[in-house]
Every structure is written in C-alpha cells, then in structure tokens.
Amino acid sequence: MIGQPVFTTGILFIIVAGNAAFAGNLPQPVTDSDYYDNGRPDAAKVALGKNLFFDKVLSGNLNISCATCHHALTDSGDGLALPVGEGGVGLGISRNTGSGADLIHERVPRNAPPVFNLGARHFNVMFHDGRIENDPSQPSGFRNPAGDDLPPGLENVLAVQAMFPVTSPAEMAGQPGENPQADAANTSMLAGPGGVWDLIARRLQDIPEYVELFMAAYPQTITQPADITYIHAANAIAAFEADAWRADNSPFDRFLRGKKKALSGTQQHGMRLFYGKAGCGECHTGKFMTDNRFHAIAMPQIGPGKGDNQTGYFDGLDDFGRERVTGMPADRFRFRTPTLRNVALTAPYGHAGAYDSLAAVVQHHLDPVDSLYSYDQSQAKLPPHPSLDEHDFTLMNDPARLASIADASELGRTRLRPAELHNLLDFLHALTDPASLDLRNDVPFTVPSGLPVAD
Ligand code: HEC
Ligand code: HEC
Structure with a gap:
C-alpha cells in the first residue's frame, strides 16, 4: 500500500515516483498493539484513575488536581504558556495567580504538555527533558528524579510520571509550613512512612468511596483500606490517561490505513513537504511523529526557567533542557521532540509555551534564529502576577543570552513558498482526531473526596 504511487494521472505519477524516499518515511498505521494492555486497560482501574485525576485530594492544600493543568476542556493541557500551580483559581485561560496568602510563589517553568496517546509504548521518555525513562538497570526499572527511592510496582513510565506532580511545591504540594505534604516534599521525603506518597495514600484510605473503587480495581491485592x-x-x-486520551483516528491515520481520500489534495502536498523538502519528518518521525530524542531548535525561553545559569543578574532564568539530565554541555538547550498528533488543538507551543499559534511555531522552524530574535512577547499567555511579571522576558530581552540559545541550534533555515507553508499547516490540521474535539464526557460531575471539581 504505502510506497505505491497513489495517483493515476501521468503528471502526478511522476511527482510521486520521484519521491520514493518520501514514501519510505511514512509511518505504519497505529494499531491496538502499540498500546499498553493492547489498548484496553482494565475498566475498574480507568474509573478509579478518572476520579483521582480530577480530585484535589491529591494536593497538599486540597486546591488543585492533575486536571487543572491537563483538562479535558482544554485539550489535556491548560491553554496557558506556563501553568499556574496551587494557589491559583479558575481553569484554562481565565485561571488567575491567586491572591492574599494563596498568591503563587513562582510560575511553573515549563508548558504543560498534552496527554494524548501517552498510553502507547513508544512514549518511553516523559517530560520535556526526558528525566523519566525506561531503564532496566535501575532497581525500579526506571530512571527518574527520585532515583532508588522510587518504589517498585509501577507499570510503565506514564505511571511513574504520576508519582511526581504531587511532590512539587509549585504544582500540587504547596509551600513548606502550609501542610504535611509540602513539608515532606521540602525535605525530599517522598517514599516511606510520613513521606508524600504515604500521606496521600492515608487520605485516600479514609474515604469510603475510594476504598470501594480501589478494591474493585485491585481485587487481588487490596482487601482492606490499609492496602491502598x-x-x-x-x-x-x-x-x-491511556484510555481517555488515545487519539489515532485523524484523517492522516485513515490515510495511512489505506483511505487515500481521507486527506485533501493540499493536505497530501503538505504531507509530502513534511516528509520531504521541509525536513520535519527527520525529527517528528515514526507512528507518533517523534523520535523521542532531544534537539536544540532555538525555542524562545520565557518565564522563570529551571534555575540554570546562575550568573550575574540572570540568576537562573535559563532552562538547559536535556543537559539537566545528562550533565553534558552538548545537550544544552535540547528538548524532546514533541508528538504532533492533535497539535492543532494544543496551543501554546514549545517547552515554555512561547508561541501561541501553530503558524508561529512552524514558522519558527523555518528560520529558528531569526524567529528567536524577533519573538513577539505580546503573544505569551501568562496570567498577570504583581511581582513575577517583571522577570518573564528578562532573558528574551538580553542579546547575549539569546545568542547562546541561537548558537546551539541544530536546525538551519528552510525555504518554503507561502502556498507550501499553507499546505504544510493544512497537513498539521489533518493530524486532529475528530473524537478529541469534544472531551466533555471525560469530566466527572463529582469526585469521592467531595471537593469541588470546577478548577
Ligand atoms: C500545575 C500544573 C500541573 C499539574 C497540577 C500537573 N501537571 Fe502534569 N505537567 C505539567 C508540566 C508543566 C509538565 C511538563 C514538565 C516538564 O517537562 O518538566 C507536565 C508533564 C506531565 C506529563 C508528561 C507528558 C509528556 O509528554 O512528557 C504527564 C503524563 C502529566 N504531566 C500528567 C499529570 C498528572 C497525572 C498529574 C497529577 C498527578 C499532573 N500531571 C499534574 C503541569 C502540571
Ligand atoms: C531537528 C529536529 C526537528 C525538526 C527537523 C523539526 N522539528 Fe518540530 N520540534 C522539534 C523540537 C525539539 C521541538 C520542541 C522544542 C522545544 O520545545 O524547545 C519541536 C516542536 C514543534 C512543534 C510544537 C509542538 C508542541 O507541542 O509544542 C511543532 C508544531 C513542530 N515542531 C512542527 C514541526 C514542523 C512542521 C517541522 C518541519 C517544518 C518541524 N517541526 C521540524 C524538533 C524538530
């Protein structure tokens, strides 16, 4: 099927035949076997997980859930450049940075990625810098920020990831002094009695509806509350996450399964550019359109950064990306290639959410250095804050720091005519699964803790 000329008229046949290399780059269609549990996770576990995902009971100050930053109504992200963690109020673009004692202390330094398709085994590195990954040489089976403290029994990297937001002061734990979970996180007490994970488990053990849900999901291992x-x-x-946000029925998927009319003519042209002249397929490769590797492409760095480069007045506003994990200077400013499935739905883009439109981030790829220097700061979706605002663009306003990001870029210029860019964008829109357009049914009305589900 793939690799055969798809057009019958003489002229188009030549174009396709001359693009044999392009056809070889097209991925195989996604199938159930690409996913954990063959794409059918246990229904009782999914039901439990849905409640937990939307329940603020996992947070130290009982004021934020996973869904706050990965909401079904905002395409499994939050619609912001950088998330507003615990203390903020509201959802999506209208979320504020809190007030009084709840005023947030810091912005979360990276964009909240979408959660689409992460139940596929291909996604074996988590986070923009890949600090969680499969690694059989580790006691837990995973390289992860808690090292050997990570308890055994986690089923996959996606589950490992879910261990960590609850340990982050800015995201879900809160500030030291505010609650026991925050205090434990502050002293790096994650595992063991009195650690972050134990404190949350005890809270869940005390809620009868959760006990029932846990016993239904794990009938062999959980027979009493203390087993949770x-x-x-x-x-x-x-x-x-794997069940709700699988998204592999886009027009492009249907095209790969043999329905050649699933993509319009311009989308097919955009696809040929993607896998050919525009070079996108070199990094956004394979079934899920990511090589799972790390590349420096001069993406603008807004917000507080990750505390890197504590020199002079910059005081850590940089984010060295993959170097933070490997310790290798060659990895500086490299970030994981993101998947592009459903990408038209998941603005803002880039590891710090700097670009607010798909066109802007694609144009960035065509001339990364020029785009970095001419970055339009007014597009950044950062909810106002009385004191954090002044640092949001400090790095972007300094030519010397921009030069170091620009110099690291491994992506050169690509020339596309306006019509080609248009068709490339048209192809990216064909990566949207129609089932992802309406995710309201993934939101529960209530959660077992009785805490509000609203934000
Ligand atoms: C305050 C906002 C916030 C909250 C709350 C939050 N996340 Fe995230 N999430 C993020 C950010 C930001 C990242 C990326 C961090 C990085 O790469 O360094 C992320 C990354 C992820 C990823 C990895 C995606 C990928 O492509 O690598 C998953 C999965 C995820 N979160 C699920 C969860 C779950 C489950 C919870 C609740 C236990 C949760 N998140 C709570 C903001 C949040
Ligand atoms: C050298 C590897 C490489 C090539 C080639 C490449 N990309 Fe990317 N792309 C990346 C990386 C890495 C990121 C994330 C960078 C970051 O966040 O700092 C990214 C981000 C993106 C994003 C933003 C996605 C999101 O969720 O934030 C889009 C859209 C995108 N690329 C499309 C394209 C298109 C279209 C092309 C071809 C014109 C292309 N890419 C070529 C590596 C590449």
Missing part, C-alpha cells in the same frame, strides 16, 4: 498505596493510584491514573 499511592503506587496503586499512579497505575490507575496512567490507565485513565
């Missing part, structure tokens, strides 16, 4: 651990919770959350 946060590991069980993390595995269930992963099952929910």
Whole structure:
C-alpha cells in the first residue's frame, strides 16, 4: 500500500515516483498493539484513575488536581504558556495567580504538555527533558528524579510520571509550613512512612468511596483500606490517561490505513513537504511523529526557567533542557521532540509555551534564529502576577543570552513558498482526531473526596 504511487494521472505519477524516499518515511498505521494492555486497560482501574485525576485530594492544600493543568476542556493541557500551580483559581485561560496568602510563589517553568496517546509504548521518555525513562538497570526499572527511592510496582513510565506532580511545591504540594505534604516534599521525603506518597495514600484510605473503587480495581491485592498505596493510584491514573486520551483516528491515520481520500489534495502536498523538502519528518518521525530524542531548535525561553545559569543578574532564568539530565554541555538547550498528533488543538507551543499559534511555531522552524530574535512577547499567555511579571522576558530581552540559545541550534533555515507553508499547516490540521474535539464526557460531575471539581 504505502510506497505505491497513489495517483493515476501521468503528471502526478511522476511527482510521486520521484519521491520514493518520501514514501519510505511514512509511518505504519497505529494499531491496538502499540498500546499498553493492547489498548484496553482494565475498566475498574480507568474509573478509579478518572476520579483521582480530577480530585484535589491529591494536593497538599486540597486546591488543585492533575486536571487543572491537563483538562479535558482544554485539550489535556491548560491553554496557558506556563501553568499556574496551587494557589491559583479558575481553569484554562481565565485561571488567575491567586491572591492574599494563596498568591503563587513562582510560575511553573515549563508548558504543560498534552496527554494524548501517552498510553502507547513508544512514549518511553516523559517530560520535556526526558528525566523519566525506561531503564532496566535501575532497581525500579526506571530512571527518574527520585532515583532508588522510587518504589517498585509501577507499570510503565506514564505511571511513574504520576508519582511526581504531587511532590512539587509549585504544582500540587504547596509551600513548606502550609501542610504535611509540602513539608515532606521540602525535605525530599517522598517514599516511606510520613513521606508524600504515604500521606496521600492515608487520605485516600479514609474515604469510603475510594476504598470501594480501589478494591474493585485491585481485587487481588487490596482487601482492606490499609492496602491502598499511592503506587496503586499512579497505575490507575496512567490507565485513565491511556484510555481517555488515545487519539489515532485523524484523517492522516485513515490515510495511512489505506483511505487515500481521507486527506485533501493540499493536505497530501503538505504531507509530502513534511516528509520531504521541509525536513520535519527527520525529527517528528515514526507512528507518533517523534523520535523521542532531544534537539536544540532555538525555542524562545520565557518565564522563570529551571534555575540554570546562575550568573550575574540572570540568576537562573535559563532552562538547559536535556543537559539537566545528562550533565553534558552538548545537550544544552535540547528538548524532546514533541508528538504532533492533535497539535492543532494544543496551543501554546514549545517547552515554555512561547508561541501561541501553530503558524508561529512552524514558522519558527523555518528560520529558528531569526524567529528567536524577533519573538513577539505580546503573544505569551501568562496570567498577570504583581511581582513575577517583571522577570518573564528578562532573558528574551538580553542579546547575549539569546545568542547562546541561537548558537546551539541544530536546525538551519528552510525555504518554503507561502502556498507550501499553507499546505504544510493544512497537513498539521489533518493530524486532529475528530473524537478529541469534544472531551466533555471525560469530566466527572463529582469526585469521592467531595471537593469541588470546577478548577
Ligand atoms: C500545575 C500544573 C500541573 C499539574 C497540577 C500537573 N501537571 Fe502534569 N505537567 C505539567 C508540566 C508543566 C509538565 C511538563 C514538565 C516538564 O517537562 O518538566 C507536565 C508533564 C506531565 C506529563 C508528561 C507528558 C509528556 O509528554 O512528557 C504527564 C503524563 C502529566 N504531566 C500528567 C499529570 C498528572 C497525572 C498529574 C497529577 C498527578 C499532573 N500531571 C499534574 C503541569 C502540571
Ligand atoms: C531537528 C529536529 C526537528 C525538526 C527537523 C523539526 N522539528 Fe518540530 N520540534 C522539534 C523540537 C525539539 C521541538 C520542541 C522544542 C522545544 O520545545 O524547545 C519541536 C516542536 C514543534 C512543534 C510544537 C509542538 C508542541 O507541542 O509544542 C511543532 C508544531 C513542530 N515542531 C512542527 C514541526 C514542523 C512542521 C517541522 C518541519 C517544518 C518541524 N517541526 C521540524 C524538533 C524538530
């Protein structure tokens, strides 16, 4: 099927035949076997995971859930450049940075990625810098920020990921002094009695509806409240994420399965550019359109950064990306290639959410250095804050720091005619699964803790 000329008229036949290399780049269609549990996670685990995902009971100050930053109504992200963590109020673009004692202390330094398709085994590195990955040489089976403290029993990297937002002061734990979960996180007490994960498990053990849900999801291992651990919770959350947000029925998927008319003429032209002249397919490769590797492409760095480069007045506003994990200067400013499925739905873009439109981030790829220097700061979706605002663009306003990001770029210029760019964007829109356009049914009306589900 793939690799055969798809057009019958003489002229187009030549174009396709001359693009044999392009056809070889097209991925195979996604199938059930690409996913954990063959794409059918246990229904009782999914039901438990859905409740946990939307329940603020996992947070130290009982004021934020996973869904706050990965909401079904905002395409499994939050619609913001950088998330507003615990203390903020509201959802999506209208979320504020809190007030009084709840005023947020810092912006979360990276964009909240979408959660589409992460139940596919291909996604074996998590986070923009890949700090969680499969690694059989580790006691837990995973390289991860908690190292050997990570308890055994986690089913996959997606479940491992769910262990960590609850340990982050800015995201879900809160500030030291505010609650026991925040205090434990502050002293790096994650595992063991009195650690972050134990504190949350105890809270869940005290809620009868959760006990029932846990016992239904793990009939062999959970027979009484005390058997419930946060590991069980993390595995269930992963099952929910994998089940709810699988998205592999876009026009492009249908095209790959043999329905040649699923893509319009301009979309097919955009696809040929993607896998050919425009070079996109070199990094956004394979079934899920990512090589799972790390590349420096001069993406603008807005917000507080990750505390890197503590020199002079910059005081850590940089984010060195992959170097933070490997310690290798060659990895500086490299970030994981993101998947592009459903990409038309998931603005803003880039590891710091700097670009607010798909056209802007694609244009960035065509001339990364020029785009970095001419970055339009007015597009950044950053909810106002009385004192954090002044640092949001400090780095972007300094030519020397921009030069170091520009110099690291491994992506050169690509010339596309306006019509070609148009068709390339048209192709990216064909990566949207229509089932992802309406995710309202993924939101529960209530959660077992009785806490509000609203934001
Ligand atoms: C305050 C906002 C916030 C909250 C709350 C939050 N996340 Fe995230 N999430 C993020 C950000 C930001 C990242 C990227 C961080 C990075 O790469 O360094 C992320 C990354 C992820 C990823 C990895 C995606 C990928 O492509 O690598 C998953 C999965 C995820 N979060 C799920 C969860 C779950 C499950 C919870 C609740 C236990 C949660 N998140 C709570 C903001 C949040
Ligand atoms: C050298 C590898 C490479 C090539 C070639 C490449 N990309 Fe990317 N792309 C990346 C990386 C890495 C990121 C994320 C960078 C970051 O966040 O700092 C990215 C981000 C994106 C994003 C934003 C997605 C999101 O969720 O934030 C889009 C859209 C995108 N690329 C489309 C394209 C298109 C279209 C092309 C071809 C014109 C292309 N890419 C070529 C590596 C590449």
